[in-house]
Amino acid sequence: MSGFLELAISGLMSGLVIGLAALALTLVFGVARFANAATGDFMTCGAYAALLGFGATGSMVVGGAVGLAAGALVGMVSYLLVFRTLEGRPSVSALLASIGIGFVIRAVLGVVYGHGQQVFQLPLVRPWRVYDLRIQPNDLKIGITALVALLVVFLVLHATPIGRRMRAVADDPMLARVSGIAPRQVMLALWALSGAVAALAGVLLGIKTVVSPEMGWEMLIPVFAAAVLGGIGHPVGAILAGVLLGVLQEIATPYVGFTYKLALAFVILLAVLLVRPKGLFGRVEGVR
Amino acid sequence: MDAYLIAIAIITAIYVLLALGLNLQYGLTGIVNFGHVGFFCVGAYTTAILSEHGVPLVVSFPLAAVLAMAFAWPLGLVSIRLREDYFAIVSLGFSEVVRLVATSERWLTNGVQGIAGIPKLFAGWLTGPAQSYAVLGLLVAFNALAILAMLRIVRSPFGRMIEAIRDNEEAVKALGKDPAGFKIQVLVLGAALAGLAGAVYAHYIGYISPEQFLPLITFQIWMAIIMGGVGRISGALVGAGILMLFLEGSRFLRDVMPFISEVSMASVRLGVVGLALILFTMYRPQGLMGDFTRK
Numbered sequence: 001m002s003g004f005l006e007l008a009i010s011g012l013m014s015g016l017v018i019g020l021a022a023l024a025l026t027l028v029f030g031v032a033r034f035a036n037a038a039t040g041d042f043m044t045c046g047a048y049a050a051l052l053g054f055g056a057t058g059s060m061v062v063g064g065a066v067g068l069a070a071g072a073l074v075g076m077v078s079y080l081l082v083f084r085t086l087e088g089r090p091s092v093s094a095l096l097a098s099i100g101i102g103f104v105i106r107a108v109l110g111v112v113y114g115h116g117q118q119v120f121q122l123p124l125v126r127p128w129r130v131y132d133l134r135i136q137p138n139d140l141k142i143g144i145t146a147l148v149a150l151l152v153v154f155l156v157l158h159a160t161p162i163g164r165r166m167r168a169v170a171d172d173p174m175l176a177r178v179s180g181i182a183p184r185q186v187m188l189a190l191w192a193l194s195g196a197v198a199a200l201a202g203v204l205l206g207i208k209t210v211v212s213p214e215m216g217w218e219m220l221i222p223v224f225a226a227a228v229l230g231g232i233g234h235p236v237g238a239i240l241a242g243v244l245l246g247v248l249q250e251i252a253t254p255y256v257g258f259t260y261k262l263a264l265a266f267v268i269l270l271a272v273l274l275v276r277p278k279g280l281f282g283r284v285e286g287v288r
Numbered sequence: 289m290d291a292y293l294i295a296i297a298i299i300t301a302i303y304v305l306l307a308l309g310l311n312l313q314y315g316l317t318g319i320v321n322f323g324h325v326g327f328f329c330v331g332a333y334t335t336a337i338l339s340e341h342g343v344p345l346v347v348s349f350p351l352a353a354v355l356a357m358a359f360a361w362p363l364g365l366v367s368i369r370l371r372e373d374y375f376a377i378v379s380l381g382f383s384e385v386v387r388l389v390a391t392s393e394r395w396l397t398n399g400v401q402g403i404a405g406i407p408k409l410f411a412g413w414l415t416g417p418a419q420s421y422a423v424l425g426l427l428v429a430f431n432a433l434a435i436l437a438m439l440r441i442v443r444s445p446f447g448r449m450i451e452a453i454r455d456n457e458e459a460v461k462a463l464g465k466d467p468a469g470f471k472i473q474v475l476v477l478g479a480a481l482a483g484l485a486g487a488v489y490a491h492y493i494g495y496i497s498p499e500q501f502l503p504l505i506t507f508q509i510w511m512a513i514i515m516g517g518v519g520r521i522s523g524a525l526v527g528a529g530i531l532m533l534f535l536e537g538s539r540f541l542r543d544v545m546p547f548i549s550e551v552s553m554a555s556v557r558l559g560v561v562g563l564a565l566i567l568f569t570m571y572r573p574q575g576l577m578g579d580f581t582r583k
Contacts, residue, residue, distance in 0.1 A: 037377070093569045097570065102562065106559075110551070114551065259391065262388060270378065273367065274367075
């Protein structure tokens with residue numbers, strides 16, 4: 001039983017990472033109306049930047065901040081250089097371009113850092129024992145960080161002027177424009193937010209596992225599955241769906257084997273698209 | 289040198305076959321298939337595994353195409369009605385799952401070690417250069433057949449229908465036609481071409497492993513058809529040629545500049561494919577062979 005619970009906790013942690021990345025995906029999807037396939041590579045950027053910051057200062061907090069800043073920067077740069085031009089074109093163009101951006105990011109990281117795996121050299125901490133359960137203090141910190149990040153994104157969306165404008169653009173771009181909202185500024189803020197959230201997911205994933213140029217790309221299918229399951233454009237849904245997916249993946253591991261984790265995400269994605277395309281909490285659009 | 293040129297021509301012809309399939313799907317019908325390599329992989333493994341068990345090529349070859357179709361059909365059935373970007377991600381996931389199965393079902397595919405010693409085509413009758421010429425001839429025949437078939441398709445009611453679906457699916461629906469049915473047929477046809485390409489590839493290279501079927505291949509083909517010109521048969525030819533020039537050129541570049549490691553060269557190739565995808569979708573969506581007067 002405690003083994004089962006430990007799997008569930010571990011699933012909760014990886015689910016929070018998936019959920020954060022799904023949040024980054026859904027933020028852009030809800031407004032720009034295309035699936036940003038470079039979301040995973042934004043994660044990788046964040047992880048490598050955090051590695052750099054962590055190596056220079058030895059502080060994980062500074063490392064994380066550097067990672068977030070790098071993610072936000074990459075998000076804004078890709079918007080300014082690529083996605084701004086592609087606005088109004090068929091969503092396939094933006095999708096293809098985002099695949100291209102992901103390739104370029106992976107290529108740059110691969111040339112600079114090589115394809116080896118790197119780790120955050122964090123001190124080992126003895127796990128806490130709660131009754132039969134072993135709980136890693138690091139897991140707890142990761143969980144708290146993810147929850148705080150969710151809270152911050154939620155506050156930005158619902159308690160700041162720029163967040164209100166974002167939601168307005170997401171609801172109806174034309175109406176927002178007529179009401180005097182400058183779309184460029186809103187989009188820039190949105191891409192920065194999405195990039196930072198993705199980067200945070202990358203940093204947490206890097207702490208939990210290892211950092212490599214492909215780490216984010218390999219997360220794309222589960223992340224997309226979580227975003228769809230949560231309902232596109234629904235931030236809380238993305239996180240909850242991510243957690244659900246993470247826990248399901250971990251609990252299923254003893255039955256389907258480690259390698260078929262990804263296949264499970266794929267099956268869930270298909271099932272959701274077939275049965276309930278607007279996701280668990282979807283409300284924005286019933287289009288699939 | 290001769291042998292080298294023939295080898296290049298054979299690989300190019302395989303890419304052309306892949307590009308023709310994707311061009312039929314995306315260029316003519318507007319299906320955003322990000323999982324093309326999955327069908328290529330199914331074709332390659334089908335014929336490799338069958339040959340391993342002594343099934344003659346005459347049987348295993350068509351079966352490669354048939355099995356690729358058999359994979360495409362259910363995929364189309366469950367997901368072709370999705371919005372195009374959703375289908376794109378689903379098909380990408382499909383190709384990754386295919387690769388995952390090829391990696392982990394060791395009893396069937398020998399896992400990451402892959403399958404070696406796949407018999408060469410025409411091995412019993414021909415040897416040396418003559419054999420390579422024969423393989424090339426076979427590929428040219430396949431491509432010619434595929435191109436002829438496509439030319440026929442474009443001029444047929446079916447062709448007009450799929451082009452109408454690409455241009456305006458809602459209008460097609462309003463006319464009382466079922467776009468999904470046509471799209472599934474096109475998906476299956478394109479998969480058959482990819483499966484065939486996979487079969488030739490497996491028998492030509494003689495060794496396959498899951499590592500050869502990364503999504504990168506899919507996007508290289510995408511780069512080829514976008515550069516060549518979407519929806520044009522000449523586009524598939526030109527695009528595959530450019531792709532080959534680029535892949536082989538980068539190999540020569542490494543001969544000239546040996547200080548670049550093979551691993552970084554792979555990264556550079558990845559980056560160039562990415563850049564090409566970005567720049568062409570942004571500035572020349574109609575491709576090199578497309579209408580020059582249009583922006």
